[in-house]
Amino acid sequence: MLYKLGSSNRKFNKLEPVAFKDxxxxxxxxxxxxxxxxxxxxxxxxxxxxxxxxxxxxxxxxxxxxxxxxxxxxxxxxxxxxxxxxxxxxxxxxxxxxxxxxxxxxxxxxxxxxxxxxxxxxxxxxxxxxxxxxxxxxxxxxxxxxxxxxxxxxxxxxxxxxxxxxxxxxxxxxxxxxxxxxxxxxxxxxFALPYDKHKNPSDTKGVLFDTNRSWDEDSIWYMMENSRVAAFGDAKRFIEYVYSGDIVFFSHKCTGLVAAAKVTKGDIKAPDGDTLYRDVKFITPIPKKGEAIKGMPFKKVSEVTGKSFFWARTIKVPYLSKDEAENLAKELKLYLEKST
The missing domain is CATH 3.40.1350.10 (Trna Endonuclease; Chain: A, domain 1)
Structure with a gap:
């Protein structure tokens, strides 16, 4: 239920229920x-x-x-x-x-x-x-x-x-x-069960984001070489769920997490009718085209986070809290540096 806060003399003193519809x-x-x-x-x-x-x-x-x-x-x-x-x-x-x-x-x-x-x-x-x-x-x-x-x-x-x-x-x-x-x-x-636990959009979160490998092998390089997190076609709407300050983990099918980056300030950009992206700043080593792509296996990701993810979406839910995301980014950086 939504209530309007009533006040007088600079103090809240009343709750007024707001009428709702269906x-x-x-x-x-x-x-x-x-x-x-x-x-x-x-x-x-x-x-x-x-x-x-x-x-x-x-x-x-x-x-x-x-x-x-x-x-x-x-x-x-x-x-x-x-x-x-x-x-x-x-x-x-x-x-x-x-x-x-x-x-x-x-x-x-x-x-x-x-x-x-x-x-x-x-x-x-x-x-x-x-x-x-x-x-x-x-x-x-x-x-x-x-x-x-x-x-x-x-x-x-x-x-x-x-x-x-x-x-x-x-x-x-x-x-x-x-x-x-x-x-x-x-x-x-x-209100979703067991209680309303939607994350506050203003809170920094961690997002496991797909590189689109199933549809286009070159999508990952579009993101890595241009410092972007991007989505394409029917999936481009998922960029709207990523906000400035979020930590994005690039999930590459059959490989694992290959990089992490922080979303920088700025609006969503649409270079064409099929693409949406946000700018990012990488905080882990970046894969280079022509070299073997190293990645933290998905099983290892679940071990580090203690979470089971739904891997078939562009965004691999559940989201991570700020602390969870920062810890995963630290572990991913160490893992990728040891793999080189």
């Missing part, structure tokens, strides 16, 4: 808002989540908004409810979970390959995404389902229905949202 309050842009949130679930609203998206809702199909796998191969089902939906919406979401729980591995793989536009086996893609030593067996994929219902914080009947089924042993959670209109601007408030 998607249904905005008429003809209701569907636009729904699509925006559906697209933002894994990139922004669950910024630190290790979830591999495998399928998204198709128009006119009886499906949830997005389906994803966790490291164990369990299916996470997100269902977004725009306005006051009531208990009937939970029954609908439960049907989605029941239906998807009966999907064979072959059917889920077919959906994933179509969604990701790839011919890679789902178990292989899952292994690479979570950097597992061994791929899961096909029978371990989708052997359990978890349902996350995103709905208006004011929808008591929806909340009560979720609580009822949760008490019955169903793996279901309610994630509330609110929309505020302050002046001429609209603000979206969202």
């Amino acid at each position: 998607f249904a309050s905005f008429g003809n842009i209701e569907k636009d808002l729904e699509e925006l949130i559906a697209k933002s679930i894994l990139d922004i609203l669950f910024e630190d989540s290790s979830l591999m998206p495998v399928f998204q809702e198709r128009q006119y199909q009886a499906e949830a908004d997005i389906y994803a796998l966790n490291e164990k191969g369990e299916l996470i089902i997100f269902e977004l409810k725009r306005g006051t939906a009531g208990e009937g919406a939970v029954h609908q979401a439960l049907r989605y979970a029941q239906d998807s729980g009966q999907w064979s591995y072959a059917k889920l793989q077919e959906k994933y390959q179509k969604y990701a536009d790839t011919e890679v086996e789902l178990t292989q893609a899952h292994q690479e995404a979570f950097n597992l030593e061994h791929a899961l067996d096909a029978k371990e994929i989708n052997n359990k389902q978890h349902l996350l219902v995103i709905g208006s914080a004011a929808d008591d009947s929806l909340i009560n229905a979720v609580d009822y089924w949760k008490k019955q042993g169903i793996s279901i959670e309610f994630l509330p949202y609110r929309i505020y209109e302050l002046g001429d601007e609209k603000y979206f408030e969202f």
Whole structure:
């Protein structure tokens, strides 16, 4: 809930609750808002989540908004409810979970390959995404389902229905949202489980950032030789998640972390319609074109940080705190210097 701080005599003395709305309050842009949130679930609203998206809702199909796998191969089902939906919406979401729980591995793989536009086996893609030593067996994929219902914080009947089924042993959670209109601007408030732990954008963080090797072998040299962190095509939006002062670790597929740099002050730059970048200053040795690229293996990165990363994204979540990032940069520098 958002409260306005009231004051008198230069002292805060009152809390005034601010009225909020839901998607249904905005008429003809209701569907636009729904699509925006559906697209933002894994990139922004669950910024630190290790979830591999495998399928998204198709128009006119009886499906949830997005389906994803966790490291164990369990299916996470997100269902977004725009306005006051009531208990009937939970029954609908439960049907989605029941239906998807009966999907064979072959059917889920077919959906994933179509969604990701790839011919890679789902178990292989899952292994690479979570950097597992061994791929899961096909029978371990989708052997359990978890349902996350995103709905208006004011929808008591929806909340009560979720609580009822949760008490019955169903793996279901309610994630509330609110929309505020302050002046001429609209603000979206969202609470992820187990509590709202989104990082403050003003805090310095560490970001493991992909070098785009899967698509272009020369992308790394564009970054190394020009002191930039860059993203391209459909992934270029990820540059917007990196801020001045952040420490960026360049993650090179099949090699590991190959360099670290601090993002310098300045705006995001767009040299063309397919590229966004920020300027950086390197704090570790820099790979040179024509020489073998040395890198800290991904397993070693997890040992140093004590974290498991989701390696299939341009940004390898979770983010690191400032202290964690500085420690990893120190260890990476030592590792790269010993490798030369």
